Amino acid sequence: MTDPSPRARNRRITVVADVPDPVTTDPAPPPPPEEPAESAPPPRRRVNWGRVWWGLGAVLVAGLLAASWFALPIRTVKVEGNGRLSEAQVRQLAGLTPGFAWPYYGAWRAQKLARSPWIRSAVVTRRFPDTVEVRVTERVPFARWQRPDGRVVTLAEDGRVLPGAAGVGALPLLSGWGPGRVKDALFVARALQRYNVQSVAYTPSGITAHTASGTVWSGDLNNLLKYAGAVVQYPSKEIHIYPWGVSVQE
CATH class of the missing domain: 3.40.50 (Rossmann fold)
Known part of the structure; x- marks a missing residue:
């Protein structure tokens, strides 16, 4: 049978959409660094007043000791009991050098008295404020x-x-x-x-x-x-x- 209204023959038509050319874009800039939050002030350190007072006390004591060295020298020396040894020899053995401080004189300074073959025994006495007495018993x-x-x-x-x-x-x-x-x-x-x-x-x-x-x-x-x-x-x-x-x- 003949179609009285002739129609165009059916054809498969593939429609291709226009694809735009790729557009090159610059990468996104990194985000700006975050500003650090305002830090809290450090805690205040507590002052150790005990150490402070100890330090001040030590300085004070050192000052007093230094002052006593010059303020209290040995001014008078009395030597008794010597016969063979001269007074100067006994003074030297006893460590009684001129200007030595009276508060610091002790047995450690008079050790040579005990080591001397001429001295059998010795007694050393300090008398405030500036006198030292030395009594010796000599060997004969x-x-x-x-x-x-x-x-x-x-x-x-x-x-x-x-x-x-x-x-x-x-x-x-x-x-x-x-x-x-x-x-x-x-x-x-x-x-x-x-x-x-x-x-x-x-x-x-x-x-x-x-x-x-x-x-x-x-x-x-x-x-x-x-x-x-x-x-x-x-x-x-x-x-x-x-x-x-x-x-x-x-």
Whole structure:
């Protein structure tokens, strides 16, 4: 059959939409940095008044100590009991230098007194405000000792060597050989003082004491002391004392 109204043949029409060309755009700028919020003021630190007062106190004390050094010097020194040592020597041993501050003087300054062979004891007294008194007890030369090397030194009664002693030529002379028996010799010289001991000699076998009256020997100290009076009974004789008795020799 023929369509009386002819129509155009159907055709598939593809409509393509116009696509605009891509437009290049600049990237968006970064957001501005945020302004920091206004910070709160730091907390106020508390003042440690205890430390402040301690510091001020320390400064004050240091100032007072420094002032006392100059305000209270030692002005007067009294020395007593010295005979062999001069006053100047005792002052030096006691550490009493001119201008030293009185508040700071103490035993630590007087240590040389105890180390001196001439001083047996010492007492140091401070008296306010500027005086120091030093009372010493000196050792006294008691005997001479001929050492193994031949040198003669002066001894005190306790055996301490006294350097620089003068005028001791009349003191008993101690000497000997073998094992050291200086203490025994000093003991005999001290025990027989009333017989005017002139010398004491020691050997490994015994001790001989020469007196103004005579000579006495013994191998035992106790027997020697017990029968030492025989030197008076037999003047100018040589007496040997044994455990069994006394032997008198011409």
